[in-house]
Amino acid sequence: MSAVLKPKSKLVVCDGNEAAAWAVSLANVDMVAVYPITPQSSLVEYLAKFIADGRLGAEIVDVEGEHSVLSVLQGACLAGARTYTASCGPGLAFMFEPYLRTPGLRLPLVMTIVTRDTLTPQSVWGGHQDAMSVREVGWVQMYCESVQEVLDTTIMAYKIAEHHDVMLPVNVCHDGNYLSFGAARCELPEQGEVSDFLGAKDVNWHVALDPQRPMAVDPLTGGAGGPGPSTFVRYRKGQCAGMQNSLKVITEVHEDWGRRFGRHHAPLIESYSMDGADYAMVTIGSMTGAAKDAVDAARARGEKVGLVKVKTYRPFPAEALAGALADVKAFGVVDRSVSFGWNCGPLFQDAISAMQYAPRRIPAMSFIGGLAGADLTVAHFERVIGRVKELAGNGQVAETVWLNEKD
């Protein structure tokens, strides 16, 4: 190990990709395998630079593609390394086979998805379609709103992933273009404090590749001809339990972070201006900034509108969301991706499913915007607020609204 240089806590101006690389450096990751893909590429460059400059004492593996990225990291994780990668869009698609296996192996990998819309139509711009397409696979998913939240969440992700009650891989999602390349003020915490927060590495207490103590990881299970279906069911149930446990762990870890570093990020959902709100918008990711501005402006005009931001998307904070929206007359959900076959956004689908916990049926509408890098401005959210206000008045649910259709 070469000497590792670490800065004291300081303020920098950086974009989300650099913030993620700083977080990886502060988390003392042992092994990084990454393959560049727009809009994630500069993140790879920052990591390579940090390693070359001696800021991060990690191995970086040059791989021939994303399938190898995750295969390499699975091996590293099984051997006890803290690991990191980042990808998006077509790269994430190429990674899908080992991506599926990672949560079942209960490997606490952390991976940034610098979200990008999926092909086709051809596009290299941001959108949540890639991350939303892998939402049911068993990775924890958290969506960031700001550059600072990218840095803080990436560090917290290790503590969440490696928690013994969780032991699942975590995706930290930040919006391609808007967070990946948008520079902002960012506070870098001090190395010693981050190390204290994360504690000792305990990555592979459950499986360990060790020639002195041989074991086979992932032997054959299942019904026909195997040891019976109950083995498979047991592990699947265990995986689901880890997912549900993470709701509590994510909350605790965010509270701990807030106490230590003074930055309190909402762990599951954030209620903004929801006191006495008659109707509300639900948002996810970086669009939330513009949406909050629109809420502030509407409140100043006397409109009783609030906002709920979803940070943790998998596991879905169903009860928290239902609780936050329990008293509104209507709500609108703004998605940056689509759910094919439902003609609405995936967050909308999850939100209305969650409302089974609400005491009554609340009319809701789906809005889709910001696809392929399209800007979601305050003006768009003012339109959303107007439509949801109408809905609160007449209760007549309309078809999905495409916000950038005429832009």
Next chain:
Amino acid sequence: MKQQAYKMFDATTIPGDLCPIATKPTPMLPGDWRSMRPVVDRAKCVKCAVCWLYCPVQCVVEKAAWFDFNLKTCKGCGICATECPQRAIEMIAEAA
């Protein structure tokens, strides 16, 4: 089975629903489920070793004057029979 010199991983130290691992070897060889087996015609075999080169599971065994097969590990794929320049290998059905 021979006593191993190393210590086995104690799987009871982790929750039973966490991650599928195995510490006990359970040999299931291809010979247990093969449907066709290769038979070599010793008169035709010239020991060119093409079968030995092509066999994906390395089950071809060298004898004094011909090549034969380890039927415990042969999976019956028939690549040897297809590749044999002397047409010395025939695939025959395993008895039901």
